Amino acid sequence: MRSFLPSLPAFSLRARLTFYFITLIIISLTVMGAGYFMKSSDVILANASETSLGLVKMSNRSIDATLAQVEQSAINMHLDEELFTFFNNTSLEDRSDADRRITRVLNKYFPSTEDVFSVNLVTKEYTFGETPNFWIPKKDYALSNIYQIGQRSTANTRWIPTYNLLEQFYSTSLTYTEKDQYVFTATRRMNFTAVRNNLLREMGENVERPILILNFQETMIKKAFKESLTIEGSFYQMFTEDGMIVSASGSLHDQAAVSQDWIRYAAAKRSGTEYIEINGRKMVVCFDTVNVTGWLSAVFIPYDNLKKTVPNMSAYMFYSTIFIILISVVLASFISGRITLPLKRLLRAIHRIGEGNFDSKIEPTGTMELNVIIHKFNQMNDKIHTLIEENYKTQLKEMEAELKALNFQFNPHFLYNTLNIINYLAIENKQKLISNMLVDLSEMLEYTAKNPGRVSFKEDLAYLQNYVFIMNQRFEGKFTISYEMDPQLFHYSVPKFFLQPFIENSLIHALDEMEEGGVIKVSGRIEGQLRVFTIVDNGKGMDPDTIRRVLESEDIPKDKFQSIGMTNVNQRIKMLYGHDYGIHIESQKNHGTTVTIRLPLS
Structure with a gap:
């Protein structure tokens, strides 16, 4: 290479350009290929993270659709005439006998599914509705905090995060047993109405408003996120805005995988992907917000395990680089020829201008830079031609002005004296108009001579x-x-x-x-x-x-x-x-x- 470089000036411009192009292309492709190879994994990892985030969003949309339907059914149930007639009666007698009828109405609005644990309308004295999977007390439900929360939920549905029904009603033990039943609850106070004589009637002021309580299996959330946990070692957790765990891959009694500050940050951002460390291990966190409840869903994926899913790009990069270099050699030879052709035309045009032929024009061809040079050359040629013509015309005008000045270089006093004599004659003959015209004409001639x-x-x-x-x-x-x-x-x-x-x-x-x-x-x-x-x-x-x-x-x-x-x-x-x-x-x-x-x- 050292012995070759000093001999480069002996080659033609096209050969030198081709060599330089090939050298630059090889160096650039080598650097770019190495950089791309190093960064490709990160790019694919980012795409994989976005794919995982998409799965989290799909899981949340599935939960949103189910819970939104529940809220709409609760709104529709306000207009149920049968419930209005029943609960608008201030008498509390024989309400236990109507449990089956109320259960039938509840099943109309909330059909039984594997995700719905129980649906009840609760008053201070009695709990209406069946509980097929677990015994919910028919009386004294009003003593629970669930009932109290429902009493305060008058405008919309209130969502209560997951809790253990056994602890809520029958035990204070925190020890997990096979009888534990974890549910999350939707509750609101129902103010039934009915249309009578084309008028909307509300329940009487002194009539007790029942509390709607829907309990959902916590396993409903587990099933929704099952498809999101496709990578080994990944797990999910769902949090309230206060950091309480609603659902998780493991036990609900486990601590949150992230801090309260991070949960508040993610809740404010609502959706996204972050890289964090948990117990010294790098994790990818894909999080999204459930719109109906405002709860935050987060899937935690080990970074190393996610990286294993990225395909090996080394072979692809090697063969791609070789192919591109071969194509670049051919293109470099062609492009160098295209570049030098306008330069040759430019040199011929400069030679013609040197001989005095200013009508030479070059058609813009080649690269943008050469087009600019050719355009400026044509402009310079036009300006030189214009300046020569203007200089020639200016010289002619100067000669014409000198001739005119010579023609008008005479003393106008003879004309003034003659006009004055005529003016005196006009005055003597009392021709005032003629006199005024002569005076004006004399002033005009005097002004003209300036x-x-x-x-x-x-x-x-x-x-x-x-x-x-x-x-x-x-x-x-x-x-x-x-x-x-x-x-x-x-x-x-x-x-x-x-x-x-x-x-x-x-x-x-x-x-x-x-x-x-x-x-x-x-x-x-x-x-x-x-x-x-x-x-x-x-x-x-x-x-x-x-x-x-x-x-x-x-x-x-x-x-x-x-x-x-x-x-x-x-x-x-x-x-x-x-x-x-x-x-x-x-x-x-x-x-x-x-x-x-x-x-x-x-």
């Missing part, structure tokens, strides 16, 4: 008013003109002759077919950092094509004001202030024209 460029807006407006006065004599009674100018505008300079061409256009073209009634409004205002001037007429208007030709100086009819026409004004504004400023024309045939001129304030 240097071009920017002038005081006050002077340019005076020139416009002199022009309007003379044209008003020519078109007597044909038009009226009004001015509305912000006085602040007089403090700024403007391009010379920037309003007059638009008034001339209105008179010569827009109002040429009107004998009278022509209206022209000239206004100026300041809007933020802009000076806005508006010329509005009620003439015949222009179509969009005419507006375009006016602004682009395309086939415009020539007249005596050609040198300072509308197109000239637009071009001078853009040259003086930039392309963000200039002229905007709005017009419709036979609906007049509005010309807006925007200049910067500064």
